[in-house]
Amino acid sequence: MGEVDPAFIQALEHRPKPQTSFAQGIPLIDLSPLNSPESIHAATLVSQIGSACHEWGFFQIINHGVPIQVRENIESAARKFFALPKEEKKKVARDEINPLGYYDTEHTKNVRDWKEVFDFVVRDRNLLPASPESDDEELKELINQWPEFPPEIREVCEEYAAEMEKLADKLLGLIALSLGLERTRFSSFFDEHTSFIQLNHYPPCPAPDLALGVGRHKDGGALTILAQDDVGGLQVKRKTDGEWVLVKPTPDSYIINVGDVIQVWSNDKYESVEHRVKVNSDKERFSIPFFHNPAHRVWVEPLEELVDDHNAAKFRPYNFGKFFAARKRSNFMKLEVDNIQIQHFKN
Numbered sequence: 001m002g003e004v005d006p007a008f009i010q011a012l013e014h015r016p017k018p019q020t021s022f023a024q025g026i027p028l029i030d031l032s033p034l035n036s037p038e039s040i041h042a043a044t045l046v047s048q049i050g051s052a053c054h055e056w057g058f059f060q061i062i063n064h065g066v067p068i069q070v071r072e073n074i075e076s077a078a079r080k081f082f083a084l085p086k087e088e089k090k091k092v093a094r095d096e097i098n099p100l101g102y103y104d105t106e107h108t109k110n111v112r113d114w115k116e117v118f119d120f121v122v123r124d125r126n127l128l129p130a131s132p133e134s135d136d137e138e139l140k141e142l143i144n145q146w147p148e149f150p151p152e153i154r155e156v157c158e159e160y161a162a163e164m165e166k167l168a169d170k171l172l173g174l175i176a177l178s179l180g181l182e183r184t185r186f187s188s189f190f191d192e193h194t195s196f197i198q199l200n201h202y203p204p205c206p207a208p209d210l211a212l213g214v215g216r217h218k219d220g221g222a223l224t225i226l227a228q229d230d231v232g233g234l235q236v237k238r239k240t241d242g243e244w245v246l247v248k249p250t251p252d253s254y255i256i257n258v259g260d261v262i263q264v265w266s267n268d269k270y271e272s273v274e275h276r277v278k279v280n281s282d283k284e285r286f287s288i289p290f291f292h293n294p295a296h297r298v299w300v301e302p303l304e305e306l307v308d309d310h311n312a313a314k315f316r317p318y319n320f321g322k323f324f325a326a327r328k329r330s331n332f333m334k335l336e337v338d339n340i341q342i343q344h345f346k347n
Contacts, residue, residue: 007112008211014111016235016244016278018209026236026247027052032063034170049171050178053266057273058236058257060250065170066163068252071227073156074199078286080150081118082201092118092145099328100196101145108215114205114279115213119198120144122161126194128296129319132326132340139296161197164290168195168223171256172292175223179266181305186222186265192295194324195221200287202233205279213277213285218341219259220327221293226255231285237274244276260342261294264315267302272342296321316345 010016029048033041052059081089086104094101104116121142130138146154172190173183202213213233228234228249235244236257247255263272279285294300301317326340 004205004207004211005112008114009207010111010210010212010215014212014216015210016208016212016276026056026245027059028250028253029059029061030063031061031065031170034065046174046177049174053175053178053258053262053270056236056239057271058247058255058275060247060253060255061171062250062253064167064254066167066254070156070160070163071252073152074160074288075227075229075286077150077153077156078118078199078201078288081147081153081199082116082286084147084149088149089116089118089147092147094119094145098143098145100142102147108212108217111212111215113214113277114211115200115202115277117198117200118147119196120146120157120161122165122195122197122290123193127192128194129321129325132322134322157197160288161290164197164225164292165195167225167254168290168292171223171225175258175262175270179269179303179306181303185303185305189222189294189298190292192297194293194296194321195291196293197288197290200285200289202277202279202285202287204282204284206281208279208281211279213279216274216276218272218274219257219291220261220324220342221259221291222261222265223259223292224257225290225292226257226287227289228255228287229285231280231283233278233280233285234287235276235278239271239273246278259291261300261320264300264342264345265303265306267306267311268314269306293324294320296324312347314347315342316347318342318345 033045089102092101094103102118106113126142127139130140172186176185177183230249232249234247238245258270260272298320299317300320302313307313
């Protein structure tokens with residue numbers, strides 16, 4: 001990416017500090033009790049998940065059941081793809097018509113991110129509103145664009161996606177139980193889910209004190225499952241004091257964060273927390289987030305079980321597909337106003 005274009009430079013108040021401590025306290029949760037018939041272990045696990053969602057909005061998991069070979073395969077394919085010449089990668093470039101494929105000019109909060117990406121939807125027939133306009137009922141199908149090289153990329157990505165679906169289902173069940181709901185309470189919202197996976201490459205940056213790999217943001221979906229390499233760079237805004245703290249990489253773990261949708265469903269009990277990505281002056285970094293999103297038709301609102309006379313609904317209902325379409329639009333252009341957030345639906 002060469003010299004630092006002004007488009008990458010963060011406003012002074014959002015620039016990363018040269019030294020940032022590793023986060024103390026982000027829970028590391030062992031999922032192996034899911035394989036145990038002893039209810040006491042399962043109950044402890046549910047409690048741990050609930051505390052992590054409430055106090056941090058983030059946690060790491062180990063013994064999650066995803067085969068290490070499946071993860072290594074997709075990480076290898078990502079490295080091979082991003083090592084290709086720019087002209088080759090641009091053969092599968094994405095645009096506003098089809099926002100899937102390769103892209104290197106993504107924006108977060110109107111500032112360009114120091115990264116290049118390749119993304120794909122998990123399900124073949126994936127429908128989304130054609131526009132965020134409320135009176136536009138047209139739907140469009142998102143079509144994955146698979147590159148010719150490396151030749152194995154489609155197979156390993158689809159294999160990885162299947163494992164992410166299984167893991168997301170386990171995590172949603174635990175989160176539902178932690179809220180006092182039935183384990184399957186969220187299941188119907190994901191019958192035709194709009195989940196997608198992004199392969200991220202963050203090249204070395206000559207000015208890591210001015211730019212960010214991804215600017216500060218909250219995830220608009222339900223749940224994010226992140227695989228990051230050993231370079232690290234993910235920063236979470238600590239709820240207790242608003243400080244940015246680094247999430248230290250843990251081998252063979254996944255980083256989980258609840259998104260806006262779970263914040264609304266939980267009626268603010270669990271908060272979607274701001275996070276961002278620092279870049280490195282001499283090391284490239286790779287990460288692979290899985291964004292688990294409901295079906296486009298789902299209306300998101302506080303769940304009736306969590307609302308009563310003493311705890312009124314804190315959000316008005318909104319359609320997830322329209323919300324997602326509006327959020328996607330900001331990836332391609334600078335907007336005159338801040339992008340849509342769930343705060344716009346606050347009562």
